Amino acid sequence: MLKALVHSLVFVFLTLLTQIGGLAYLLYFVIRGRVPSHRFPKITNLLVFGLIYLSFSAGAALTAPLLGREPLPCFGAFTDSSIQMQSPLYCLLNRHYVSPRLKSLTFALADHVDARHPGSITLALDAGFPFIEGFPLLPHPSHDDGRKLDLAFYYKEPNGAYLPGVTKSPLGYWGFENPKNKANSACKKAAKTLSLRWNMEWFQLFVRHLELDRQRMATALKWLKNEGRKKGLSKILIEPHLARAFSISGGIVRFQGCRAARHDDHVHIQVSG
Numbered sequence: 001m002l003k004a005l006v007h008s009l010v011f012v013f014l015t016l017l018t019q020i021g022g023l024a025y026l027l028y029f030v031i032r033g034r035v036p037s038h039r040f041p042k043i044t045n046l047l048v049f050g051l052i053y054l055s056f057s058a059g060a061a062l063t064a065p066l067l068g069r070e071p072l073p074c075f076g077a078f079t080d081s082s083i084q085m086q087s088p089l090y091c092l093l094n095r096h097y098v099s100p101r102l103k104s105l106t107f108a109l110a111d112h113v114d115a116r117h118p119g120s121i122t123l124a125l126d127a128g129f130p131f132i133e134g135f136p137l138l139p140h141p142s143h144d145d146g147r148k149l150d151l152a153f154y155y156k157e158p159n160g161a162y163l164p165g166v167t168k169s170p171l172g173y174w175g176f177e178n179p180k181n182k183a184n185s186a187c188k189k190a191a192k193t194l195s196l197r198w199n200m201e202w203f204q205l206f207v208r209h210l211e212l213d214r215q216r217m218a219t220a221l222k223w224l225k226n227e228g229r230k231k232g233l234s235k236i237l238i239e240p241h242l243a244r245a246f247s248i249s250g251g252i253v254r255f256q257g258c259r260a261a262r263h264d265d266h267v268h269i270q271v272s273g
């Protein structure tokens with residue numbers, strides 16, 4: 001009974017984290033049930049699961065485009081692409097799929113920033129899963145249709161040079177840009193309950209002391225608001241003090257509210273169709 005509960009929890013956890021990981025676990029479980037496990041060392045189980053999971057992930061990369069979701073580049077270092085995932089971990093977890101429209105918009109943005117500031121790399125964070133309309137990518141409930149994507153900010157050394165492909169935090173998230181004057185904070189009294197507005201104070205130990213690259217930020221945000229809108233962008237979520245700092249307030253630039261995740265560590269974009 002306890003074993004069944006543990007296996008069910010592993011299935012649910014892998015499904016929520018990677019979408020297809022739960023199915024890979026199910027197949028692994030069936031195979032393991034047919035082969036006496038005592039014949040093999042425990043590491044073999046892990047290798048078999050890993051092999052099934054990677055095969056499923058490769059299958060997803062091949063079939064998702066037929067169903068309207070395309071992967072963003074995972075290994076930018078091996079291509080000349082100016083857009084890439086912030087970490088291969090996002091690809092390993094199948095969280096890098098977007099609609100063709102959002103993909104071409106993201107490439108156009110990255111090319112524009114690179115043309116204005118040669119050597120720039122635009123980094124993508126959580127996007128969407130490969131399959132199923134309405135399947136949320138937690139902890140971003142709205143990332144459920146391939147039409148939403150989070151982009152990392154551009155950073156430079158304090159008073160120094162731009163750092164291509166680098167983020168303040170190891171994941172790209174939670175390296176917050178607090179307003180210099182707390183009175184300018186959009187949420188002076190953040191909701192304590194039922195809120196995704198995490199301050200992640202414990203995580204700040206892992207965040208590097210870097211500055212925003214304001215030139216690249218301004219170029220990217222202005223392109224998104226003007227050219228991006230013409231290409232189907234319907235919403236940009238960023239914290240109001242940053243929208244004011246980069247003079248992009250209004251129009252498709254919105255504030256997500258005080259119960260949703262903070263957007264002073266990344267920018268969220270979404271297309272209409």
Ligand SMILES: [Zn+2]
Nearest residue numbers: 140149150268
């Ligand atoms: Zn988002």
